[in-house]
Amino acid sequence: MTDTENLVTRLPNDIGGLPADRIEIVDHELEAWEKRCHALADVLDFQKIINTEEKRCGVEALGAEMVGKLSYYERWIVAFANILFRKQILTPTELALKMAEVEARCP
Amino acid sequence: MSQTLHDHDHAHDHPAIEQAARPGYYEMLETAVRELLVEKKLIAADEIRRQIEVLDSRTPALGARIVARAWVDPDFRARLLADGRAACEECGISFYDDTSLIVVENTDKIHNLIVCTLCSCYPRPVLGLPPDWYKLKPYRARAVSDPRAVLAEFGTIIPDNIEVRVHDSTAMVRYLVLPKRPEGTENYAEEQLAALVTRDTMIGVAPAQIQGSAS
Amino acid sequence: MVFAPKRQLGIVYAVGEEPAFGPGDRIRIAERRPVGHYRVPSYVRGKRGEVEVVIEPPAIDNEEEGFGRNAGVRRHYYRIAIPMIEIRPDYRGSRSDGLRIEVFESWLERV
Numbered sequence: 001m002t003d004t005e006n007l008v009t010r011l012p013n014d015i016g017g018l019p020a021d022r023i024e025i026v027d028h029e030l031e032a033w034e035k036r037c038h039a040l041a042d043v044l045d046f047q048k049i050i051n052t053e054e055k056r057c058g059v060e061a062l063g064a065e066m067v068g069k070l071s072y073y074e075r076w077i078v079a080f081a082n083i084l085f086r087k088q089i090l091t092p093t094e095l096a097l098k099m100a101e102v103e104a105r106c107p
Numbered sequence: 108m109s110q111t112l113h114d115h116d117h118a119h120d121h122p123a124i125e126q127a128a129r130p131g132y133y134e135m136l137e138t139a140v141r142e143l144l145v146e147k148k149l150i151a152a153d154e155i156r157r158q159i160e161v162l163d164s165r166t167p168a169l170g171a172r173i174v175a176r177a178w179v180d181p182d183f184r185a186r187l188l189a190d191g192r193a194a195c196e197e198c199g200i201s202f203y204d205d206t207s208l209i210v211v212e213n214t215d216k217i218h219n220l221i222v223c224t225l226c227s228c229y230p231r232p233v234l235g236l237p238p239d240w241y242k243l244k245p246y247r248a249r250a251v252s253d254p255r256a257v258l259a260e261f262g263t264i265i266p267d268n269i270e271v272r273v274h275d276s277t278a279m280v281r282y283l284v285l286p287k288r289p290e291g292t293e294n295y296a297e298e299q300l301a302a303l304v305t306r307d308t309m310i311g312v313a314p315a316q317i318q319g320s321a322s
Numbered sequence: 323m324v325f326a327p328k329r330q331l332g333i334v335y336a337v338g339e340e341p342a343f344g345p346g347d348r349i350r351i352a353e354r355r356p357v358g359h360y361r362v363p364s365y366v367r368g369k370r371g372e373v374e375v376v377i378e379p380p381a382i383d384n385e386e387e388g389f390g391r392n393a394g395v396r397r398h399y400y401r402i403a404i405p406m407i408e409i410r411p412d413y414r415g416s417r418s419d420g421l422r423i424e425v426f427e428s429w430l431e432r433v
Binding site: 031035089103 | 224
């Protein structure tokens with residue numbers, strides 16, 4: 001199996017059985033936005049806009065580099081944006097304009 | 108100060124996040140997505156607020172009460188082992204999603220350990236949100252190939268004559284471990300028993316113990 | 323609950339309605355390596371195990387669900403028991419140690 005074949009057929013989250021470090025028993029209190037992000041995931045599921053499996057698929061589709069470098073909820077929110085684009089619920093331009101508006105409100 | 112944790116192997120410094128600082132990129136992204144969906148009337152702002160309350164109300168204390176009840180009531184224990192979700196609902200713990208719950212009991216012969224290698228499946232309605240270590244690579248990668256070493260890193264040594272059984276939740280089923288009732292608790296009231304049941308005992312990385320005993 | 327045998331009732335089961343496997347059946351998890359989304363981890367592919375429980379009722383293929391397909395033929399998931407020594411031949415824990423994992427019917431082969 002070539003290296004690139006492995007990239008294509010092994011998802012970045014498919015890590016069961018791989019070598020890994022000693023466990024660091026870490027936890028953190030969720031930041032407010034992270035909790036809102038989790039609530040958003042649940043509400044999108046209840047409203048049948050994005051189901052749990054679609055979310056997982058969306059996170060996987062970010063690819064190994066982003067999965068490795070983004071934190072848990074950072075991955076979720078980027079995945080949601082991508083899925084909402086694909087479902088034509090939002091457009092990238094719409095989101096970019098709204099983000100600029102949000103940023104302009106900040107101190 | 109809080110830190111977000113990244114799921115990769117090499118260590119690096121995370122910038123400290125100060126209270127009331129300018130929101131980060133991802134917080135702004137979350138805000139923008141949410142506001143657009145509300146503007147388009149696909150979700151309501153109240154639904155998010157309500158779901159945050161739902162999430163805040165789900166803590167390991169709920170699971171602890173289920174375990175304590177199972178320890179004192181053999182008929183309830185039997186119902187819990189037959190259908191975890193129905194038994195939880197019987198105790199007033201609603202499941203807000205479509206998942207089912209299987210409760211696996213630790214015995215003198217079997218020690219159970221729960222993991223989700225592919226993501227972070229966890230019995231959230233009855234335990235709340237999982238700890239970071241459960242979602243990070245070392246636990247997810249090694250629980251299914253070296254469970255005894257993983258348990259040892261939590262200070263839990265299982266004798267060789269006890270089977271270690273690892274459950275990888277990949278589908279709609281979620282798992283909860285029913286830990287063994289500690290010796291010396293025969294006269295404990297149900298509330299006292301519940302106080303012995305921590306989140307980690309219901310994931311299976313630690314046995315339930317009387318406070319202050321050697322780990 | 324008691325069911326009359328289907329030949330007496332004359333009913334025919336829909337596709338996927340009856341489980342293809344039963345408790346105790348020896349199975350092997352398929353070796354295939356799909357492109358894109360899957361929910362059967364690589365570390366169990368090709369491994370042999372035994373059906374411990376048939377999970378009822380039949381349900382949607384969660385791999386299809388990842389693409390927003392909430393309809394479709396429902397089949398069974400099965401809890402499969404696989405010895406740790408089968409997961410990795412160099413396993414050094416107790417020989418009785420094992421794994422339990424739920425697998426959709428389409429990934430199971432009879433041995």
